[in-house]
Amino acid sequence: MSAISLRTESLCVGYRDRSVLENLTIGLPAGQSTAILGPNGCGKSTLLSALARLLAPSHGRVFLGDADIHKTKTRLLSRQLAILPQFPIAPEGILVGELVKRGRTPWRGLFSPWSATDTEICQKALIAVGMEGFAERPLSELSGGQRQRAWLALVLAQDTPLLLLDEPTSFLDLPHQIEVLRLLQNRNKNAGTTVVSVLHDLNLAGRFNDHIVLLGPDGLVTKGPPETVITPSNLKKAFDLDARVISDPVTNRPMVVPL
Amino acid sequence: MNRQFLLIFLLLAAASLSLALGQVSVGPAALWNGLTGGDGAGALTVQILRGPRVATALLVGAAFGLSGSIFQSLLRNPLASPDVMGFSAGSGLAILGALTINLAIPMPLIASAGGLLTAILVLALARPARGHNPLEGAPAVTIVLVGIGIGFTAAAISSFLMTRLTGPQAAEAQRWLAGSLAARDWSHVLQLALIGAVLVIVLLPQIRNLRLLELGSELATGLGANVKRARLGLAATAVLLAAAAVAIAGPIAFVALMAPPLGARIARTADVGGRLLAAALTGAIIVMLADLVARASLPGLQLPIGVMTGILGAPYLLWLLSREIERGEL
DSSP: OOOOOEEEEEEEEEETTEEEEEEEOOEEOTTSEEEEEOOTTSSHHHHHHHHTTSSOOSEEEEEETTEEGGGSOHHHHTTTEEEEOSSOOOOTTOBHHHHHHGGGGGGSOSSOOOOHHHHHHHHHHHHHTTOGGGTTSBGGGSOHHHHHHHHHHHHHHTOOSEEEEESTTTTOOHHHHHHHHHHHHHHHHHHOOEEEEEOSOHHHHHHHOSEEEEEETTEEEEEEOHHHHSOHHHHHHHHOOOEEEEEOTTTOOEEEEEO | OOOHHHHHHHHHHHHHHHHHOSSSOOOHHHHHHHHTTOOSHHHHIIIIIIHHHHHHHHHHHHHHHHHHHHHHHHHTOTTOOTTTTTHHHHHHHHHHHHHHTTOOSOHHHHHHHHHHHHHHHHHHHSOOOTTOOTTTOSOHHHHHHHHHHHHHHHHHHHHHHHHHOOHHHHHHHHHHHHOOOTTOOHHHHHHHHHHHHHHHHHHGGGHHHHHHHTTOHHHHHHTTOOHHHHHHHHHHHHHHHHHHHHHHHOOOOSHHHHHHHHHHHHHTOOSHHHHHHHHHHHHHHHHHHHHHHHHHSSTTOOOOHHHHHHHHHHHHHHHHHHHHHHTTOO
């Protein structure tokens, strides 16, 4: 899959009269995994919404390759860019298999029959999240971790070169968080998918991502590889947190120890 | 798994009963004779007296059922339906207004205009709170509650207009407002069938959007739906379906509210398409049976069909409301 980059240009977004992000120009490296980090209310999810065309900017633009995504047909974008919101809604009584099938919508005509390719891609998505035996199970009967993996299978079935996720690990316990992050890491390494996620856990974000966008109360603090972004002075700026950063004994990635 | 055939069987049974039973009952032989184009007293009862009435009931019920099902999927709320949200009352008011000033425009057009205007008014008044996600629109409960208020207002103005009508016109309007299938002929059937067919053709390509919208507006956008446009298209289709039914049979209450959940339960279907079909079939069954009971239960007296659906629907609405309150949704 060719890597297309997503970037913002003097982006300003907000809700009604409240501006959340101002004049933000960043690029999300194609083919890499990026974590968006920052304190509560700093606009992480707002940025992701703008990147995913869910929220129109008041100024500035978001580009996917050369195309302004807020001027591109949403259906065309749905083949390039998948988004998993923080709170997707589960239709009553839906089975996991049916849910994953909906991920194929961007690729199918209005009345075109279900193809062998569609089946194969859905099957692969279920295997990728380790839920191949769950297609006939109702989503509502699954545990929180399984449910999150089923939603991930849906966006994987969408088969896009870019994947945006809003807090994909919230409400999961540590093993399930790692499971989800590993799965995204595999997708990034194996399929070359550009992955952008909003995360809370600094250590996990640094461990599983190539690139970090760190936001603070006043907008962008800095961006770059985890080692250069997760430093005591940046954490102080973004979170007003006094911490030491050591290198973790397993992967040498930065690890935050609050003081 | 999928039991649509059960609904189709029930529909055929209800249609046969509706054709056979009444002030004068028709035996199976005469019923068959009538359906296959024969003549004789029983056959004529089937063809001329009851045939159009039963066919109207079927189409009216199916239109209400579809409309309710679209709204309930769209707003993800079991209270959403054109009757509860006042759209039917708006259509009714428009028709009554047209009767009052002797406006010579076809009823379905007037009903559609009334329904659409009411829907626009409800949506304009049910504005989302500040800081609310702009993609989401107003919460379903707000829309439903505003709709109930607008519905009452429309009903009150209708009652006022009723006092301005006199003589046979007043009696006719009274009967129509309560919902009635009396004296419907094949021209009514044809009219409704044509409008219904057009609206179903308009609806079919929108089912994909409805299926995506069920996942929430963010995921729906991610999967390629233009959420605002999709919602508008579906809501307009649903308003027009209800308006077509109201124009022919009056604002029969509760059918659009009850048919979707009942149909989904009987057909055991969870998918949007299956639920739409089940709601249409169930709506048709409810209206046919309600009409049968309304005209055949009390000898020498025809109850308005709205009375019958009200006897069933009002307790259901109360049960729904109490459940929503328990769940903290209201």
